[in-house]
Amino acid sequence: MTDVSPVVGTERVKRGMAEMLKGGVIMDVVTPDQAKIAEDAGAVAVMALERVPADIRAEGGVSRSSDPDMIDGIIEAVSIPVMAKARIGHFAEAQILESLGVDYIDESEVLTPADYSNHIDKWNFTVPFVCGATNLGEALRRITEGAAMIRSKGEAGTGDVSNAVTHMRTIRGEIARLSSMSKDELYVAAKELQAPYDLVVEVAAAGALPVVLFTAGGIATPADASMMMQLGADGVFVGSGIFKSGDPVKRANAIVQATRHFDNPDVVAKVSRGLGEAMVGINVADIPVHHRLEDRGW
Amino acid sequence: MTSDGPLVGVLAIQGDVREHMWSLRAAGARAVPVGSTSDLESVDALVLPGGESTTMSKLALADGLMEPLRTARAAGMPMFGSCAGMIMLADRIQDGRPDQETVGGLDIVVRRNAFGRQVDSFEAAVAVPCLGETDFPAIFIRAPWVESVGDDVQVLARVDRGLAEGTIVAVRQGSLLATAFHPELTGDSRFHDLFVQMVRQTR
Numbered sequence: 202m203t204d205v206s207p208v209v210g211t212e213r214v215k216r217g218m219a220e221m222l223k224g225g226v227i228m229d230v231v232t233p234d235q236a237k238i239a240e241d242a243g244a245v246a247v248m249a250l251e252r253v254p255a256d257i258r259a260e261g262g263v264s265r266s267s268d269p270d271m272i273d274g275i276i277e278a279v280s281i282p283v284m285a286k287a288r289i290g291h292f293a294e295a296q297i298l299e300s301l302g303v304d305y306i307d308e309s310e311v312l313t314p315a316d317y318s319n320h321i322d323k324w325n326f327t328v329p330f331v332c333g334a335t336n337l338g339e340a341l342r343r344i345t346e347g348a349a350m351i352r353s354k355g356e357a358g359t360g361d362v363s364n365a366v367t368h369m370r371t372i373r374g375e376i377a378r379l380s381s382m383s384k385d386e387l388y389v390a391a392k393e394l395q396a397p398y399d400l401v402v403e404v405a406a407a408g409a410l411p412v413v414l415f416t417a418g419g420i421a422t423p424a425d426a427s428m429m430m431q432l433g434a435d436g437v438f439v440g441s442g443i444f445k446s447g448d449p450v451k452r453a454n455a456i457v458q459a460t461r462h463f464d465n466p467d468v469v470a471k472v473s474r475g476l477g478e479a480m481v482g483i484n485v486a487d488i489p490v491h492h493r494l495e496d497r498g499w
Numbered sequence: 500m501t502s503d504g505p506l507v508g509v510l511a512i513q514g515d516v517r518e519h520m521w522s523l524r525a526a527g528a529r530a531v532p533v534g535s536t537s538d539l540e541s542v543d544a545l546v547l548p549g550g551e552s553t554t555m556s557k558l559a560l561a562d563g564l565m566e567p568l569r570t571a572r573a574a575g576m577p578m579f580g581s582c583a584g585m586i587m588l589a590d591r592i593q594d595g596r597p598d599q600e601t602v603g604g605l606d607i608v609v610r611r612n613a614f615g616r617q618v619d620s621f622e623a624a625v626a627v628p629c630l631g632e633t634d635f636p637a638i639f640i641r642a643p644w645v646e647s648v649g650d651d652v653q654v655l656a657r658v659d660r661g662l663a664e665g666t667i668v669a670v671r672q673g674s675l676l677a678t679a680f681h682p683e684l685t686g687d688s689r690f691h692d693l694f695v696q697m698v699r700q701t702r
Contacts, residue, residue, distance in 0.1 A: 207621040207622070207623040207658075207660065207661050208621060208622055208623070209618065209619060209620060209621045210618070210620075211621075211622050213622060213638055213684060213685075214620045214621060214622060214638060214639075214640060217515075217620075217638055217640050217681060217684045218617055218620065218640050218641070220514075220515040220518060220549070220684065221514055221515060221549045221550050221551065221582070221583070221640060221641075222550075222551070223513065223514060223515060223516070223517075223550070224511075224512070224513040224514065224516070224550070225513050225514075225550070225551060225554055240553065240596075243553070243554045243557040243558055243561075244554070245513065245550070245551040245554050246551070280553065280594065280595070280596065280611070280612065281551055281553060281554075282551070282616075282617065282641065299618065302616045302618060303616075303617075304616055304617035304618075304641070305617065327618045328617060328618050329617065457554075457558070458558075458561070461512065461513065461558055461562075
């Protein structure tokens with residue numbers, strides 16, 4: 202036995218946790234009952250928040266991290282991992298979530314940002330973080346700050362998957378472009394991406410992010426989940442799409458099945474039948490620019 | 500990847516399938532994902548990866564894969580499970596979901612999430628005498644531990660310091676191998692080497 206003590210919160214432990222979620226669905230829940238429905242449906246984790254994005258949109262106002270009592274209740278209710286959202290830059294909300302024992306923190310543009318310049322220094326925490334990104338540069342800046350998992354931003358609370366598609370295609374396309382560059386071109390690429398050179402070199406060599414890449418924002422149907430997986434997502438976050446639909450239990454099961462069998466249209470077709478009403482959608486194009494969430498985070 | 504290595508499947512329902520495939524190739528096996536009964540019938544052995552054990556169990560049942568997995572295991576197919584995969588190979592679970600089924604085969608009681616939540620997840624050097632003198636760099640993520648073992652189970656490793664000192668974290672029983680931690684995330688291929696060697700012996 203060498204003289205190495207057990208050590209918590211390492212990069213491998215944080216990034217490894219996200220690896221274990223791959224191929225799975227993470228569902229937004231606002232109550233312990235919803236968390237149980239998600240677990241029963243086969244979700245790999247739940248995301249605790251005070252209001253789903255569709256309600257945040259409808260009700261407006263400042264949106265913050267959840268009440269600790271609610272998070273405790275959700276942690277009590279399920280045995281799968283529990284994630285929770287903190288506002289961008291709000292390190293004190295993140296400290297509270299860590300002290301409650303959540304398994305992952307989402308520093309999320311869905312809540313009202315607390316700092317319009319700085320994101321949370323995520324290296325200071327034992328608990329891992331997931332952050333949203335619309336492009337590769339943004340993803341790499343979040344990883345530089347300590348994010349151990351990245352998700353597309355999409356446009357949460359709309360049921361419109363178009364922005365998630367744009368973000369996923371952009372991130373994957375930019376990675377492919379990096380991989381095709383010669384070494385001397387990567388200096389300029391790093392400058393343009395506003396990301397550290399060493400990380401850019403690492404991504405170019407691997408042809409992939411050094412962390413897991415999920416999709417999020419506007420996923421409302423089994424077909425949406427299947428498409429995003431085929432576009433290269435490692436897994437799926439579903440926000441308002443389940444509990445704002447007509448039959449949450451059935452839809453939760455269907456989206457889990459569609460994510461598992463994303464490349465088998467026969468299965469996706471089968472689980473798409475008789476789901477009742479999908480969430481009422483909002484076209485991203487109809488949302489005033491200053492209300493769009495994808496522009497939050499920098 | 501060698502062309503004459505044994506063909507080892509990785510159960511591809513959910514979890515870190517890709518990392519196990521890389522590790523198996525590093526150990527000289529051919530590796531393929533296994534997502535259906537026909538996939539299962541084509542492989543010499545199977546790895547059950549890390550992931551969320553409740554999801555894996557539920558989807559294996561939904562897909563009609565659980566019984567074929569049990570049949571293959573009973574027929575002597577070598578299987579290796581890490582973390583959630585260890586839970587899937589255990590005969591009995593504590594702190595699982597009440598309806599959680601397993602493939603079984605390992606005469607052990609596994610306690611799910613035994614080391615705590617993600618903030619308690621850790622790395623530690625663990626002595627594994629059967630793999631040589633150098634400690635294994637073990638990564639524990641919301642990991643289970645082995646609460647008790649039957650007479651035929653060989654204990655390969657225990658945590659040897661801290662609050663969980665003495666806890667069993669790696670076992671072997673015949674052609675079944677299981678670890679509470681994640682060798683596939685480490686770049687140290689000794690567990691996969693051992694498993695591929697077990698597969699070669701049974702072929």
